[in-house]
Amino acid sequence: MDAYVAMEDGRVVSARGRAPGRTRGELVFTTAYTGYEESLTDPSYEEQVLTFSYPLIGNYGVRTERFESERVHPTAAVAREFTDDVADWLTEEGIPALDHLDTRDLVTTVRDEGAMKCGVAVGEDVTPEDAREELAKCEGMSDHVDIGDQVSVRQRVVYNAGGDGPTVALVDCGVKGSIVSSLVDRGATVYRLPHDADPEAVAEVDPDVLFVSNGPGDPENFEATQDIVREFAGEVPMAGICLGQQIVASALGGTTEKMTFGHRGVNQPVMDLESGQVVMTTQNHGYTVADPGPLDVTQVNVNDDTPEGLESDELDVLTRQYHPEANPGPEDTLGFFDDVLGLANTRTPMLAD
Numbered sequence: 354m355d356a357y358v359a360m361e362d363g364r365v366v367s368a369r370g371r372a373p374g375r376t377r378g379e380l381v382f383t384t385a386y387t388g389y390e391e392s393l394t395d396p397s398y399e400e401q402v403l404t405f406s407y408p409l410i411g412n413y414g415v416r417t418e419r420f421e422s423e424r425v426h427p428t429a430a431v432a433r434e435f436t437d438d439v440a441d442w443l444t445e446e447g448i449p450a451l452d453h454l455d456t457r458d459l460v461t462t463v464r465d466e467g468a469m470k471c472g473v474a475v476g477e478d479v480t481p482e483d484a485r486e487e488l489a490k491c492e493g494m495s496d497h498v499d500i501g502d503q504v505s506v507r508q509r510v511v512y513n514a515g516g517d518g519p520t521v522a523l524v525d526c527g528v529k530g531s532i533v534s535s536l537v538d539r540g541a542t543v544y545r546l547p548h549d550a551d552p553e554a555v556a557e558v559d560p561d562v563l564f565v566s567n568g569p570g571d572p573e574n575f576e577a578t579q580d581i582v583r584e585f586a587g588e589v590p591m592a593g594i595c596l597g598q599q600i601v602a603s604a605l606g607g608t609t610e611k612m613t614f615g616h617r618g619v620n621q622p623v624m625d626l627e628s629g630q631v632v633m634t635t636q637n638h639g640y641t642v643a644d645p646g647p648l649d650v651t652q653v654n655v656n657d658d659t660p661e662g663l664e665s666d667e668l669d670v671l672t673r674q675y676h677p678e679a680n681p682g683p684e685d686t687l688g689f690f691d692d693v694l695g696l697a698n699t700r701t702p703m704l705a706d
C-alpha cells in the first residue's frame with residue numbers, strides 16, 4: 354500500500370501504508386515509548402494525526418483491557434514501524450496508519466515549526482495529490498468548535514451508585530477511562546455528565562466535588578463547561594485534569610494559549626514549588642494556561658516553566674495539567690486522586706439545603 358502525508362509547510366512525505374484511508378488532522382508527536390493502546394484510545398487525540406517518536410510500536414500486542422475509551426481517537430497514526438497487530442487493529446477501526454518513513458524528520462519539523470495541519474492518504478492507488486486535497490480540507494484545532502460533542506457522553510452515567518464515598522460530578526469533555534476508575538477505586542460514586550450539561554443537572558447529583566475531565570481541542574470552545582465551573586465556583590470543591598485545568602482557569606478569569614508543539618510523553622518533569630520535589634509525569638496537551646486568574650500556580654514544568662498545578666484554598670480548587678492517572682506512564686502522581694476526594698470534606702453544605 355502507498356501512503357503520503359502532506360504537511361502544512363508544503364512538503365509531501367511518502368511512506369508504507371499499513372491501514373487504508375484518507376483523512377486529515379493536526380500533526381503532533383508523542384515521545385512515549387510504551388502505552389500505544391492507551392494513547393490511541395485517548396479521546397484527547399481527537400482530530401490529531403499521532404506520530405510516535407519511539408520507533409517500534411506494537412511490541413506487546415493489542416489488548417482491550419488497556420483501552421482508555423471505546424474507539425481510536427487520532428484520525429491517523431504514524432510510526433517508524435507498526436507491528437501487524439497494531440496495523441490490523443487500526444485497519445479494523447478504519448484509522449489510516451503508515452510507517453517506514455523518517456519519523457525523526459517529522460518530529461523535528463513539528464518541534465521547530467509547531468504542530469501543523471496535515472493531510473493523509475493511504476491505499477493501493479493513492480497519490481500525493483490525494484494527501485494535498487485532505488490537507489486543503491483540514492481545519493485548525495481551535496476551529497473544531499463542537500469537538501466536545503464528538504467525545505462526551507450524551508446521557509448521565511453513574512458508577513458505584515449508592516457507595517459510601519464522596520459523590521463526584523465528572524463533567525465529561527472526553528474523559529479517559531482510567532480517570533473514572535481512579536475515582537471509583539477510591540470509593541467515590543461518580544456521575545459522568547455531558548460536557549454541556551445544564552447546571553441544574555449538575556446540582557441534581559448533589560456533588561461533593563465537581564471534576565472537569567481531560568479532552569481534545571481548545572479549552573475556549575467548551576463554553577458550556579466553563580458556565581458550569583462559574584456556577585459552582587466557591588460552592589462546590591473543584592478539580593480538573595489537563596483540559597479540565599485549562600477550562601477551570603479560563604472560566605474563573607484566567608487565560609489560555611496554544612503552545613508551539615505541546616507536551617506529549619511519559620517523562621515530563623514537574624516541580625512542586627512548595628516542596629521542591631520533582632516527579633515524572635505523563636502528558637498530552639497542546640494548549641496551556643497563560644494566566645491562572647485567581648488560582649495559585651503550585652507546580653511547574655521543569656523544561657519550560659508552564660503551569661502544571663493550580664490551586665486555591667479559598668475556592669477549594671485543585672487542578673493538574675499532567676495526567677496523574679498515568680496510563681501510560683509513571684504512577685508517581687496517583688495521590689492526586691486522594692487529595693481530590695479529600696476536598697469533599699471541605700465542601701460547604703449549600704446544595705443540599
Ligand SMILES: NC(=O)CC[C@H](N)C(=O)O
Nearest residue numbers: 567568570595596639640
Ligand atoms: N489531554 C488533554 O486533556 C488535552 C487538553 C487540550 N486539548 C490540549 O491539547 O491542551
